[in-house]
Amino acid sequence: MTRSVVITGVGAVTPLGVGARTLHERWSAGVSGIEDGFGRASEFEPKDHLSTKEVRRSDRFTQLALAAAQEALEDAGWDGGAPYDPERAACVIGTGIGGIGTLENQHIVLREEGAERISPLSIPLLMANAASGVVAMKHNLRGQSFGTVSACAAGAHAIGQALRMIQNGEADAVVTGGAEAALADVAIAAFAAMGATSESGISRPFDARRDGFVMGEGAGALVLERADAAEERGAEPLAHLLGYAATSDAHHLTAPEPSGRGAARAMELALKDAGIAAEDVLYVNAHGTSTPLNDRAETNAIKTALGEELAAKIPVSSTKSAIGHLLGAAGAVEAIATLLALRDRIAPPTLNYGEPEDGLDLDYVPNEARPLQNGDVRAIGLSNAFGFGGHNAVLCLEAS
Amino acid sequence: MAVTATREEIESRVFTALEEFGAESDQINPDATFESLDIDSLDLVELAQIVEDEYGVQLKGEDMEDVKTVRQSVDLVMSKLA
Numbered sequence A: 001m002t003r004s005v006v007i008t009g010v011g012a013v014t015p016l017g018v019g020a021r022t023l024h025e026r027w028s029a030g031v032s033g034i035e036d037g038f039g040r041a042s043e044f045e046p047k048d049h050l051s052t053k054e055v056r057r058s059d060r061f062t063q064l065a066l067a068a069a070q071e072a073l074e075d076a077g078w079d080g081g082a083p084y085d086p087e088r089a090a091c092v093i094g095t096g097i098g099g100i101g102t103l104e105n106q107h108i109v110l111r112e113e114g115a116e117r118i119s120p121l122s123i124p125l126l127m128a129n130a131a132s133g134v135v136a137m138k139h140n141l142r143g144q145s146f147g148t149v150s151a152c153a154a155g156a157h158a159i160g161q162a163l164r165m166i167q168n169g170e171a172d173a174v175v176t177g178g179a180e181a182a183l184a185d186v187a188i189a190a191f192a193a194m195g196a197t198s199e200s201g202i203s204r205p206f207d208a209r210r211d212g213f214v215m216g217e218g219a220g221a222l223v224l225e226r227a228d229a230a231e232e233r234g235a236e237p238l239a240h241l242l243g244y245a246a247t248s249d250a251h252h253l254t255a256p257e258p259s260g261r262g263a264a265r266a267m268e269l270a271l272k273d274a275g276i277a278a279e280d281v282l283y284v285n286a287h288g289t290s291t292p293l294n295d296r297a298e299t300n301a302i303k304t305a306l307g308e309e310l311a312a313k314i315p316v317s318s319t320k321s322a323i324g325h326l327l328g329a330a331g332a333v334e335a336i337a338t339l340l341a342l343r344d345r346i347a348p349p350t351l352n353y354g355e356p357e358d359g360l361d362l363d364y365v366p367n368e369a370r371p372l373q374n375g376d377v378r379a380i381g382l383s384n385a386f387g388f389g390g391h392n393a394v395l396c397l398e399a400s
Numbered sequence B: 001m002a003v004t005a006t007r008e009e010i011e012s013r014v015f016t017a018l019e020e021f022g023a024e025s026d027q028i029n030p031d032a033t034f035e036s037l038d039i040d041s042l043d044l045v046e047l048a049q050i051v052e053d054e055y056g057v058q059l060k061g062e063d064m065e066d067v068k069t070v071r072q073s074v075d076l077v078m079s080k081l082a
Helices: A020-028 A052-056 A060-075 A098-114 A123-126 A132-140 A150-167 A185-193 A227-232 A261-276 A292-306 A308-314 A328-342 B007-023 B042-053 B070-079
Strands: A006-016 A089-094 A173-180 A216-228 A240-247 A281-285 A381-389 A389-399
Touching: A006 A020, A006 A060, A006 A328, A020 A060, A020 A328, A052 A060, A052 B007, A060 A132, A060 A173, A060 A216, A060 A381, A089 A132, A089 A150, A089 A328, A098 A123, A098 A185, A098 A308, A123 A132, A132 A173, A150 A173, A150 A216, A150 A240, A150 A292, A150 A328, A150 A381, A150 A389, A173 B042, A216 A227, A227 A389, A240 A261, A261 A292, A261 A308, A261 A381, A261 A389, A281 A292, A281 A328, A292 A308, A292 A381, A328 A381, A328 A389, B007 B042, B007 B070
Parallel strands: A089 A173, A281 A381
Antiparallel strands: A006 A216, A006 A240, A173 A216, A240 A389, A381 A389
């Protein structure tokens, strides 16, 4: 029998502020965290959350992860330490790039001052697994700990992997999520060079005028627990993590397969894993990057996975319209946004939407939040995350 | 190129560095061990870089091996300067 898994705590640091509920409330109110073409987590002051030593010994992406994890653990009622045997508590945190700010700064040191002046902390700060290692160390999580690396699907892959660990009996609880702080000159220039980012600096997913994604930074963390164990300790679950699936396009280094076939298969398999039908889906939190290619392929994928008729009725919105693209953190932050939207039974809006494009004809919840179907129906949603490399990861959640 | 510095100056610079590394300022004194200040080998490499920048003396890994207290680190810099 498959073990049921619940989410008991969430935490997020995003361009909309510090706190998962802050993200949900501000996005739902139509507030944008994007300024001057970037989604900076400008309200995050590391020293408010971390000791001097922690700040010095972590790249910004790890600092964001530490703050998000702290919030999630307090939310789950773990303030006094893990309510589990530490060896049965795991930690999986994804990132797209890792500590690129550290790498960039140390490269400047290398060029200008020489190899002797490189910080001995360079590698431990920039390594992509630093967030999971440091969060595990801080909270004494002694089960499996590692990072997932799948570009903009990394956060969702991490959560999916955490789900499987509990289902497989390898852990009783997992602190999971994603973190990214890639607003470094080299990354900004490189995304621009490949034409992936928006020249206008406006994130407008699914709109005919969309011209690329807006880079953002942040972190999202979730506490997953075996449902029976959570119940035993008297925890109030926020949601059930019903299902997960991941596929690969095997098509192109960066471009999604245009028909959305791989993404559709991930959505279909996630529904199957959750044991629900397409009719049960109340809301879809799209990957919705605001790139010409993703939003078209994803629209196709949603139609294939849910069927044209249902796809036309189910609200689909993109968190990236409000915070930009958080890359490896996106899948985690957006899973949290999905969870809180389902709990409030509200579809937050796709901001900056104005001009429809032929074939992009789903209900994208333009510009204003809308209530989701209320009453007896289960509050079930999908959260999509796709990444360069052709990675597709989809989570299926049900608000408790 | 070594420069001249008094013991007090070196000690003061080491104290400041340790504080920047995250050691509690009220715990920092000549007799404190690095272990008690939660200062590890990665911090000590950085301390050696600072000392080299400031005083022009090179502290190698083997020099640092037996350095367990703040005073010993200041002694080491003094001996290199002499």
